Amino acid sequence: MPPIIRMVNLTKKFGEFTAVDHLNLEVEEGEILGLLGPNGAGKTTTLLMLTTVIKPTEGTAFVGPYDVGQEPDKARTLIGMAFQEPKLLWVDSPWDILNWHAKVCGLSAEERKKKVRWVLEQVELWNDRLKSVHAFSGGMRKRVEIAKILIQRPKIAIVDEPTAQIDIVGKHRIWNMLRELRDEGSTILLATNELYEADVLSDRVAIMHKGKLLVCDEPKKLKDSIPGGDVVEIALEKDITTAALAKLKEIPRVVNVLTIKQNQLKIYLNQAEEVLPKITEFFMKERLQVKSIRMSEPSLDDVFAHYTGLTIEEAQRE
């Protein structure tokens, strides 16, 4: 089956600044593709080009058979988008917003009567359906926004940080609803900066940084792919010197060392059981007291770090 979305050198510049830089990425029909990256990576800009809200500076994308530059009207018939910043007018109520959205998306009056109620119950806003969203919390507004997609059930659902500002129980509810949507046959393109969300929800994850695609694969494969299959996190009593850091990297089977802070390291290595004693010995010799040691499996953060030398959190701060 051909990919349902195909981005070809998709590029967006704002003045001199390149927000999305020659992106080549394909989304398969029926999958959840997570677009993972820190704030400013260019995720939202990419999604807005796919929904034909903004125009690419260079390159293009195909949504189904339609080129977003040539046939934007047709491309949009396949797409529904839940925005990162809820696009709601303050005087509106959830009921009004969803009923109108459903009408525009072609649902009959009869269907709407049933579905608007159903979706409002799903996102737990039925009791607040007639209040104006002006008085809503960020999380409630976000749930109105995501409800648009749930009622529309588009062939391609584009969701931009769908669970930001929503509590953990709410997040799980939404993830399940998105999975149901996919199981019904929709394709889901999900932008997120939350590692856990990308990991548990996505069939494949595409990692973005500074407008560029770093890598795209199944979460497990990504995590398995980075050299140094074990991760040891070490907290020290005092800061490590550059010289000591260099020596640490020399220890056999240590693949990479990431300094989260000067006294907090992430060591990527193979065969941790054998190397760990050597590492503790090394710190003793260097007179660096170890406060704590924690071993973990590599996460998508480690995949991101492998490509950029930064954790996602550090990249957010930049």
Place this chain on the structure above:
Amino acid sequence: MAIKPVLHIVQRDFKYFFRYKWWVAGMISMNLADLFIMAIVYTRMVNPDIITDYFVFFAPGLTITALFAAAFMIGREINMEVRREISHYMLSLPIKRWELAIGRVLAGGLRGIIYMAPLLVTTLIITYIYTSVFPHPLQFLTIVLALFLISIGTSGLSIALAVSTTSFEKYITARGVVYYVLFFCSTVFYPMNLIQTALPQLVLLAQYNPLSCGADLSRAFLLGNPPFSPFMLVDIALFALIFASLATFAYMKVTQK
């Protein structure tokens, strides 16, 4: 041509119009108060040789003022949508771009007409009391058509301004200038012979100003003076056509930078 999506857009804009009804009512009554005061002052000041009864002369002008203010409101809303990027939502909908644009222009125009309707009725009553004749139904329809076209043109003008000014301040300034020029250089508040004597430089502008044509067309059929000329209708139709097209074009281009 798909009518349904256009109607959905119109329906949405109507809903917001009536949500703001108290705000609009407040705004219009402030305008009206200003204008009534002006009418009284002018009636005293104005030489009866130039305008015999200012209040009756002024009533059709008042209708145009309300129509203009109400039809112009859509621009303010669209400017806000573009600034807050709510336009992104509108642009992402499965609606063709021109359906969206036409819907907005049409909604603005219809809002003007609906708002103005009670004033038109008032004007009709005032002029009937004064002249003791009702206009021929065809004449009345012509007035409504002319007012509708002015409303569409105004809506288009406001949308074109709204999407081509980036900040709210700039939009407000532009709106102020447009209001001032269009009303000052027109026969909405005073007849052409007054402009001819006081400010002859503005005669040409006042003649081609669609608001003049609208006010004078109503006066022609309701008061019998100035005489009706087909030029009035042509002028108004051109205004509607030009600004509705301009707005559609601007809305389609600017909101998707």
